[in-house]
Amino acid sequence: MKRWTLLQSLPRATAPAALGSLVSLAAQGFLALVLFRLFSPEEVGVFSATSQLAFFWASLALAQSPLSLLAERHQEPRAAARRAWRQSAWRLLWLAPLAALGAVWSGLGDAAQVWAWAAALGLAQLSWLLAQSLTLRVGSRWSIGLVRMVPPVLAAAAAVLGAVLFPERGEGLELPVLLMSACLGYLAGAVWMRLAFQPASPADLALVARAGGDLQPDKPAAPTSSDPRSARLKMLHTLSDALAATALALSWPAHYGAQEAGWLLALLRILSFIPALVHTAWAQVVLSSSTKVQLRPVQVAWAASALVLGVGALAQLALTWGWLDARWQGLSAYVWPLVLWQTAACFVAAHAHLPFQKGLAVQHAWLCVAMNAGFIALCVVLPWASPLSASTHMAWLSTYMVLSLAGLTLWVAKR
Secondary structure (H helix, E strand, O other), X not given: OHHHHHHHHOOOOHHHHHHHHHHHHHHHHHHHHHHHHHXXXXXXXXXXXXXXXXXXXXXXXXXXXXHHHHHOOOOOHHHHHHHHHHHHHHHHHHOHHHHHHHHHHHOOOOHHHHHHHHHHHHHHHHHHHHHHHHHHHHOOHHHHHHHHHHHHHHHHHHHHXXXXXXXXXXXXXXXXXXXXXXXXXXXXXXXXXXXHHOOOOHHHHHHHHOOOOOOOOOOOEOOOOOOOOOHHHHXXXXXXXXXXXXXXXXXXXXXXXXXXXXXHHHHHHHHOHHHHHHHHHHHHHHHHOOEOOOOOHHHHHHHHXXXXXXXXXXXXXXXXXXXXXXXXXHHHHOHHHHHHHHHHHHHHHHOOOHHHHOOOHHHHHHHHHHHHHHHHHHHHOHHHHOOOOHHHHHHHHHHHHHHHHHHHHHHHHHO
16 A cells, blocks of 8 residues: 555656656667677777767756756746757857867777767757656656657667678778767657747646646645756856766777777666666656655665666676677676666665755755766876776776765765
């Protein structure tokens, strides 16, 4: 009976968002198998580093607009989404020189070609991320689920088709099958941004007047949420997040080569998707809802951590039992450090809505900026200060992130 009560207390968007995210996770897992079986570590390294550059560019251009679109429930969502998209597109344009520097620093080959692919991926991904938040506020249940599942499923299918049709591809950017597949998937997700350009319905306006969401009179109201961060702090927070992820993706091939980068980034791509799923299928849904959710964040965090552990164990078994090509044996040095890191990330993701509900968004942002600064220093400066093997470097990074993320989670939960 208690479990049924908890299920009834969940927002209406939870089930479709969770289903869409789970299908997306399954597609990511399938894509991982495709990467391991049909592509070389060098190809995966080039794809992962270029994708991370695009993510850096798009994230910085968004300046956390998808999260603000959910936290600020008093704003009319369609107009807010249109405004966020226009502002983000302009930021994407004037950040182009910075992205060009990243393309040159990565050493992946033709910097102009890397930059062009990053631009295409960045614009499409930017639109898709905004569309996910928008559907939580004005989309149907089908839209909430499909906007999350269609892009990764389509990208995985396109990658398989490309690998079969073009078995001789080279190992660089000669025939970037993976990049083309990812771009196709993001473009499919961006289609849902069309909702922003439809006129607001009376129902939308009524929901905004009642603070947004799916308010029901027989259920307790959720804590009020707001995003008091200044535009400058949002940009700084986003910049630090994006630089941290990009520093890892671009410094690894620069210091250790494309093969090591392929091992690290392919596994990180799978494992990091799980805390991302928690953020989109749980924290964002809770933030967009105006009814109180009884399920505790720590329960969600433990469930996601078990999933991370299971995926890590499967990867280790695949290596131990020889299921993967011999070229991928280098993955073994990264499995457990990444499992620990992403487990800690699951706890932060499960509590991501609390800073906006407790009035801690500003302090939380500054703590994240400080944490990211330390991570960037470990990524970039540590190999120059003291020569390290890739596995030792990864151990340092994992330890730092586990301790930092655990401290951040405790701070948010106990305040």
